Amino acid sequence: MESSFSFGVILAILASLIIAANALVAMAVLSLIHKNDGVGLCFTLNLAVADTSLGLAISGLVTDQLSSPARPTQKTLCSLRMAFVTSSAAASVLTVMLIAFDRYLAIKQPLRYFQIMNGLTAGACIAGLWLVSYLIGFLPLAVRVFQQTAYKGPCSFFAVFHPRFVLTLSCVGFFPALLLFVFFYCDMLKIASMHSQQIHKTEHAGAPAGAHRPPRTPSDFKAVRTVAILIGSFTLSWTPFLITSIVQVACQECHLYPVLEQYLWLLGVGNSLLNPLIYAYWQKEIRQQFSQMALGMKKGLAAFLPLLSARDGGPQGPRESARHITTISHSELDG
Secondary structure (H helix, E strand, O other), X not given: OHHHHHHHHHHHHXXXXXXXXXXHHHHHHHHHHHHXXXXXXXXXXXXXXXXXXXXXXXXXXXXXHHOOOOOOOOHHHHHHHHHHHHHHHHXXXXXXXXXXXXXXXXXXXXXXXXXXXXXXXXXXXXXXXXHHHHHHHHHHHHOHHHEOOOOOOOOOHHHHEOHHHHHHHHHXXXXXXXXXXXXXXXXXXXXXXXXXXXXXXXXXXXXXXXXXXXXOOHHHHHHHHHHHHHHHHHHHHHHHHHHHHHHHHHOOOOOOHHHHHHHHHHXXXXXXXXXXXXXXXXXXXXXXXXXXXXXXXXXXXXXXXXXXXXXXXXXXXHHHHHHHHOOOOHHHHHO
Protein backbone atom coordinates (compact mmCIF):
# COMPACT_ATOMS: atom_id res chain seq x y z
CA MET A 1 0.00 0.00 0.00
CA GLU A 2 2.83 2.40 0.89
CA SER A 3 4.61 1.66 -2.40
CA SER A 4 1.41 2.27 -4.36
CA PHE A 5 0.83 5.57 -2.51
CA SER A 6 4.39 6.77 -3.25
CA PHE A 7 3.98 5.81 -6.91
CA GLY A 8 0.71 7.77 -6.99
CA VAL A 9 2.39 10.88 -5.55
CA ILE A 10 5.19 10.64 -8.14
CA LEU A 11 2.59 10.26 -10.90
CA ALA A 12 0.71 13.32 -9.64
CA ILE A 13 3.85 15.48 -9.59
CA LEU A 14 4.99 14.24 -13.01
CA ALA A 15 1.56 14.80 -14.57
CA SER A 16 1.39 18.37 -13.18
CA LEU A 17 4.86 19.24 -14.50
CA ILE A 18 4.11 17.74 -17.94
CA ILE A 19 0.85 19.67 -18.29
CA ALA A 20 2.32 22.99 -17.07
CA ALA A 21 5.51 22.83 -19.17
CA ASN A 22 3.76 21.80 -22.39
CA ALA A 23 0.97 24.34 -21.91
CA LEU A 24 3.60 27.11 -21.76
CA VAL A 25 5.31 25.81 -24.92
CA ALA A 26 1.94 25.54 -26.68
CA MET A 27 1.15 29.18 -25.83
CA ALA A 28 4.55 30.32 -27.12
CA VAL A 29 4.24 28.31 -30.35
CA LEU A 30 0.69 29.58 -30.96
CA SER A 31 1.99 33.14 -30.73
CA LEU A 32 4.80 32.30 -33.19
CA ILE A 33 2.34 30.68 -35.62
CA HIS A 34 0.21 33.83 -35.47
CA LYS A 35 3.29 35.91 -36.40
CA ASN A 36 5.08 33.64 -38.87
CA ASP A 37 2.49 31.16 -40.16
CA GLY A 38 5.10 28.39 -40.35
CA VAL A 39 4.08 24.81 -41.17
CA GLY A 40 6.90 23.34 -39.08
CA LEU A 41 5.59 25.19 -36.03
CA CYS A 42 2.29 23.31 -36.39
CA PHE A 43 4.17 20.06 -35.79
CA THR A 44 5.85 21.57 -32.73
CA LEU A 45 2.44 22.65 -31.45
CA ASN A 46 1.09 19.14 -32.04
CA LEU A 47 3.97 17.72 -29.97
CA ALA A 48 3.03 20.00 -27.08
CA VAL A 49 -0.64 18.99 -27.43
CA ALA A 50 0.25 15.27 -27.48
CA ASP A 51 2.47 15.62 -24.40
CA THR A 52 -0.21 17.64 -22.59
CA SER A 53 -2.82 14.96 -23.35
CA LEU A 54 -0.40 12.36 -21.95
CA GLY A 55 -0.10 14.38 -18.75
CA LEU A 56 -3.89 14.56 -18.50
CA ALA A 57 -4.19 10.83 -19.19
CA ILE A 58 -1.75 9.75 -16.49
CA SER A 59 -3.37 12.14 -14.00
CA GLY A 60 -6.42 9.87 -14.23
CA LEU A 61 -4.28 7.02 -12.87
CA VAL A 62 -3.37 8.94 -9.72
CA THR A 63 -6.66 8.20 -7.96
CA ASP A 64 -6.20 4.47 -8.67
CA GLN A 65 -2.78 4.48 -7.03
CA LEU A 66 -3.93 6.50 -4.02
CA SER A 67 -7.20 4.64 -3.46
CA SER A 68 -7.66 1.67 -1.14
CA PRO A 69 -6.58 -1.76 -2.50
CA ALA A 70 -9.95 -3.11 -1.34
CA ARG A 71 -11.62 -1.03 -4.08
CA PRO A 72 -9.58 -1.58 -7.27
CA THR A 73 -10.61 -0.03 -10.56
CA GLN A 74 -12.62 -2.30 -12.85
CA LYS A 75 -10.64 -3.94 -15.63
CA THR A 76 -12.65 -2.28 -18.42
CA LEU A 77 -12.13 1.21 -16.99
CA CYS A 78 -8.44 0.51 -16.40
CA SER A 79 -8.04 -0.76 -19.98
CA LEU A 80 -9.65 2.41 -21.34
CA ARG A 81 -7.40 4.62 -19.23
CA MET A 82 -4.26 2.81 -20.31
CA ALA A 83 -5.46 2.93 -23.95
CA PHE A 84 -5.66 6.74 -23.73
CA VAL A 85 -2.22 6.87 -22.08
CA THR A 86 -0.75 4.67 -24.82
CA SER A 87 -2.45 6.69 -27.57
CA SER A 88 -1.04 9.96 -26.22
CA ALA A 89 2.45 8.49 -25.84
CA ALA A 90 2.27 7.12 -29.40
CA ALA A 91 1.15 10.54 -30.68
CA SER A 92 4.13 12.16 -28.93
CA VAL A 93 6.65 9.70 -30.41
CA LEU A 94 5.09 9.87 -33.89
CA THR A 95 5.14 13.68 -33.78
CA VAL A 96 8.87 13.65 -33.00
CA MET A 97 9.31 11.42 -36.04
CA LEU A 98 7.17 13.76 -38.14
CA ILE A 99 9.23 16.78 -37.03
CA ALA A 100 12.40 14.91 -37.98
CA PHE A 101 11.01 14.05 -41.41
CA ASP A 102 9.87 17.66 -41.92
CA ARG A 103 13.37 18.97 -41.23
CA TYR A 104 14.86 16.28 -43.45
CA LEU A 105 12.57 17.36 -46.28
CA ALA A 106 13.47 21.02 -45.75
CA ILE A 107 17.19 20.24 -45.99
CA LYS A 108 16.95 17.65 -48.76
CA GLN A 109 14.48 19.52 -51.02
CA PRO A 110 14.79 23.22 -50.08
CA LEU A 111 13.38 24.52 -53.40
CA ARG A 112 10.33 22.26 -53.36
CA TYR A 113 9.74 22.15 -49.61
CA PHE A 114 6.95 24.75 -49.48
CA GLN A 115 5.23 23.15 -52.47
CA ILE A 116 5.24 19.74 -50.79
CA MET A 117 4.70 20.70 -47.14
CA ASN A 118 1.81 23.18 -47.35
CA GLY A 119 -0.99 23.70 -44.87
CA LEU A 120 -3.18 20.97 -46.36
CA THR A 121 -0.37 18.40 -46.26
CA ALA A 122 0.53 19.32 -42.67
CA GLY A 123 -3.11 19.04 -41.59
CA ALA A 124 -3.46 15.65 -43.27
CA CYS A 125 -0.23 14.44 -41.61
CA ILE A 126 -1.41 15.52 -38.16
CA ALA A 127 -4.89 14.00 -38.63
CA GLY A 128 -3.39 10.72 -39.85
CA LEU A 129 -0.91 10.74 -36.96
CA TRP A 130 -3.69 10.94 -34.35
CA LEU A 131 -5.70 8.26 -36.14
CA VAL A 132 -2.73 5.87 -36.09
CA SER A 133 -2.01 6.76 -32.45
CA TYR A 134 -5.52 5.84 -31.33
CA LEU A 135 -5.42 2.64 -33.38
CA ILE A 136 -2.21 1.71 -31.55
CA GLY A 137 -3.56 2.66 -28.13
CA PHE A 138 -6.85 0.76 -28.47
CA LEU A 139 -5.37 -2.25 -30.30
CA PRO A 140 -5.10 -4.40 -27.12
CA LEU A 141 -8.82 -3.93 -26.47
CA ALA A 142 -9.58 -5.57 -29.82
CA VAL A 143 -6.87 -8.26 -29.84
CA ARG A 144 -7.17 -10.76 -26.97
CA VAL A 145 -3.58 -11.97 -27.20
CA PHE A 146 -2.42 -8.49 -26.13
CA GLN A 147 -4.56 -8.59 -22.94
CA GLN A 148 -3.69 -9.99 -19.54
CA THR A 149 -5.87 -12.97 -18.64
CA ALA A 150 -6.06 -12.12 -14.94
CA TYR A 151 -6.53 -8.62 -13.56
CA LYS A 152 -5.34 -7.51 -10.15
CA GLY A 153 -5.55 -3.87 -9.12
CA PRO A 154 -4.34 -1.20 -8.81
CA CYS A 155 -4.60 -0.07 -12.43
CA SER A 156 -1.29 -0.09 -14.30
CA PHE A 157 0.00 -0.76 -17.81
CA PHE A 158 0.87 -4.44 -17.35
CA ALA A 159 -2.15 -5.07 -15.16
CA VAL A 160 -4.23 -5.04 -18.36
CA PHE A 161 -1.77 -5.20 -21.30
CA HIS A 162 0.50 -8.17 -21.98
CA PRO A 163 4.21 -7.57 -22.78
CA ARG A 164 3.52 -9.17 -26.18
CA PHE A 165 1.84 -5.88 -27.11
CA VAL A 166 5.06 -3.97 -26.39
CA LEU A 167 7.08 -6.62 -28.25
CA THR A 168 4.91 -6.15 -31.35
CA LEU A 169 5.18 -2.36 -31.20
CA SER A 170 8.95 -2.55 -30.80
CA CYS A 171 9.54 -4.92 -33.71
CA VAL A 172 6.99 -3.39 -36.10
CA GLY A 173 7.29 0.30 -35.25
CA PHE A 174 9.91 1.57 -32.82
CA PHE A 175 13.18 -0.04 -33.92
CA PRO A 176 12.55 0.13 -37.71
CA ALA A 177 11.60 3.82 -37.35
CA LEU A 178 14.72 4.44 -35.27
CA LEU A 179 16.94 2.96 -37.97
CA LEU A 180 15.14 5.07 -40.59
CA PHE A 181 15.79 8.27 -38.68
CA VAL A 182 19.43 7.40 -38.11
CA PHE A 183 19.65 7.27 -41.91
CA PHE A 184 17.79 10.61 -42.20
CA TYR A 185 20.11 12.29 -39.72
CA CYS A 186 23.28 10.94 -41.35
CA ASP A 187 22.02 12.17 -44.72
CA MET A 188 21.28 15.61 -43.25
CA LEU A 189 24.79 15.79 -41.80
CA LYS A 190 26.18 14.89 -45.22
CA ILE A 191 24.16 17.69 -46.86
CA ALA A 192 25.30 20.15 -44.19
CA SER A 193 28.93 19.18 -44.79
CA MET A 194 28.58 19.61 -48.58
CA HIS A 195 26.86 22.97 -47.99
CA SER A 196 29.74 24.15 -45.82
CA GLN A 197 32.31 23.04 -48.41
CA GLN A 198 30.40 24.86 -51.15
CA ILE A 199 30.50 28.12 -49.18
CA HIS A 200 34.21 27.63 -48.57
CA LYS A 201 34.91 27.12 -52.27
CA THR A 202 32.89 30.15 -53.41
CA GLU A 203 34.63 32.38 -50.86
CA HIS A 204 38.07 31.22 -52.04
CA ALA A 205 37.04 31.71 -55.68
CA GLY A 206 36.16 35.34 -54.93
CA ALA A 207 32.44 34.89 -55.57
CA PRO A 208 29.85 36.17 -53.11
CA ALA A 209 29.11 33.64 -50.39
CA GLY A 210 25.47 33.46 -51.41
CA ALA A 211 26.05 32.85 -55.13
CA HIS A 212 24.73 29.63 -56.64
CA ARG A 213 23.64 28.37 -53.28
CA PRO A 214 20.35 26.66 -52.38
CA PRO A 215 18.31 28.81 -50.00
CA ARG A 216 19.16 26.91 -46.84
CA THR A 217 19.39 29.01 -43.70
CA PRO A 218 21.31 28.48 -40.45
CA SER A 219 17.97 28.02 -38.66
CA ASP A 220 17.39 24.86 -40.71
CA PHE A 221 20.58 23.31 -39.38
CA LYS A 222 19.87 24.50 -35.83
CA ALA A 223 16.49 22.79 -36.14
CA VAL A 224 18.32 19.61 -37.18
CA ARG A 225 20.31 19.82 -33.96
CA THR A 226 17.11 20.19 -31.94
CA VAL A 227 15.56 17.22 -33.76
CA ALA A 228 18.65 15.11 -33.00
CA ILE A 229 18.29 15.95 -29.30
CA LEU A 230 14.56 15.12 -29.39
CA ILE A 231 15.17 11.75 -31.06
CA GLY A 232 18.02 10.97 -28.67
CA SER A 233 15.82 11.92 -25.73
CA PHE A 234 12.90 9.69 -26.64
CA THR A 235 15.28 6.84 -27.59
CA LEU A 236 17.00 6.93 -24.20
CA SER A 237 13.65 7.33 -22.42
CA TRP A 238 11.71 4.49 -24.06
CA THR A 239 14.39 1.94 -25.10
CA PRO A 240 14.95 0.52 -21.56
CA PHE A 241 11.19 -0.04 -21.16
CA LEU A 242 10.85 -1.71 -24.57
CA ILE A 243 13.91 -3.95 -24.21
CA THR A 244 12.94 -5.06 -20.69
CA SER A 245 9.43 -5.85 -21.94
CA ILE A 246 10.94 -8.04 -24.66
CA VAL A 247 13.02 -9.81 -22.00
CA GLN A 248 9.84 -10.38 -19.96
CA VAL A 249 8.18 -12.04 -22.97
CA ALA A 250 11.21 -14.27 -23.60
CA CYS A 251 11.66 -15.15 -19.93
CA GLN A 252 8.28 -16.01 -18.43
CA GLU A 253 9.89 -16.95 -15.10
CA CYS A 254 11.46 -13.49 -14.77
CA HIS A 255 9.24 -11.23 -12.68
CA LEU A 256 10.22 -7.84 -14.11
CA TYR A 257 6.83 -6.13 -13.79
CA PRO A 258 7.71 -4.01 -10.70
CA VAL A 259 10.81 -2.64 -12.48
CA LEU A 260 8.87 -2.08 -15.70
CA GLU A 261 5.93 -0.29 -14.13
CA GLN A 262 7.49 1.70 -11.31
CA TYR A 263 10.74 2.76 -12.96
CA LEU A 264 11.09 2.17 -16.70
CA TRP A 265 7.52 3.14 -17.64
CA LEU A 266 7.91 6.36 -15.65
CA LEU A 267 11.20 7.00 -17.47
CA GLY A 268 9.40 6.71 -20.81
CA VAL A 269 6.52 8.93 -19.74
CA GLY A 270 9.05 11.46 -18.44
CA ASN A 271 10.09 12.06 -22.05
CA SER A 272 6.97 14.22 -22.38
CA LEU A 273 8.48 16.53 -19.76
CA LEU A 274 11.85 16.61 -21.51
CA ASN A 275 10.37 17.66 -24.89
CA PRO A 276 9.20 21.15 -23.78
CA LEU A 277 12.43 21.68 -21.81
CA ILE A 278 14.47 20.85 -24.92
CA TYR A 279 12.51 23.34 -27.02
CA ALA A 280 12.66 25.99 -24.30
CA TYR A 281 16.45 25.68 -24.09
CA TRP A 282 17.56 24.93 -27.66
CA GLN A 283 15.08 26.80 -29.86
CA LYS A 284 15.97 30.51 -29.97
CA GLU A 285 12.54 31.55 -31.33
CA ILE A 286 10.72 29.90 -28.42
CA ARG A 287 13.14 31.37 -25.88
CA GLN A 288 12.52 34.82 -27.32
CA GLN A 289 8.77 34.26 -27.24
CA PHE A 290 8.98 33.24 -23.58
CA SER A 291 10.85 36.49 -22.89
CA GLN A 292 8.15 38.51 -24.66
CA MET A 293 5.42 36.67 -22.73
CA ALA A 294 7.22 37.36 -19.45
CA LEU A 295 7.64 41.02 -20.41
CA GLY A 296 3.93 41.26 -21.25
CA MET A 297 3.02 39.72 -17.89
CA LYS A 298 5.33 42.16 -16.10
CA LYS A 299 3.74 45.13 -17.88
CA GLY A 300 0.27 43.84 -17.08
CA LEU A 301 1.21 43.40 -13.44
CA ALA A 302 2.74 46.86 -13.35
CA ALA A 303 -0.52 48.33 -14.66
CA PHE A 304 -2.75 46.29 -12.35
CA LEU A 305 -1.05 46.67 -8.97
CA PRO A 306 -1.30 50.50 -8.80
CA LEU A 307 -5.03 50.20 -9.44
CA LEU A 308 -5.33 47.57 -6.72
CA SER A 309 -3.30 49.67 -4.32
CA ALA A 310 -5.39 52.77 -5.03
CA ARG A 311 -8.64 50.82 -4.54
CA ASP A 312 -7.50 49.37 -1.21
CA GLY A 313 -6.27 52.77 -0.06
CA GLY A 314 -2.87 51.38 0.89
CA PRO A 315 0.01 53.62 1.92
CA GLN A 316 1.90 52.90 -1.25
CA GLY A 317 0.92 55.22 -4.11
CA PRO A 318 0.50 54.21 -7.75
CA ARG A 319 3.88 55.58 -8.78
CA GLU A 320 5.67 53.76 -5.99
CA SER A 321 3.94 50.48 -6.89
CA ALA A 322 4.80 50.85 -10.56
CA ARG A 323 8.39 51.76 -9.70
CA HIS A 324 8.63 48.68 -7.47
CA ILE A 325 7.36 46.35 -10.19
CA THR A 326 9.52 47.69 -13.01
CA THR A 327 12.86 47.05 -11.28
CA ILE A 328 13.52 44.09 -13.59
CA SER A 329 15.46 45.29 -16.62
CA HIS A 330 15.17 44.01 -20.16
CA SER A 331 18.71 42.67 -20.02
CA GLU A 332 17.88 40.54 -16.97
CA LEU A 333 14.81 39.17 -18.72
CA ASP A 334 16.76 38.19 -21.83
CA GLY A 335 19.41 36.48 -19.71
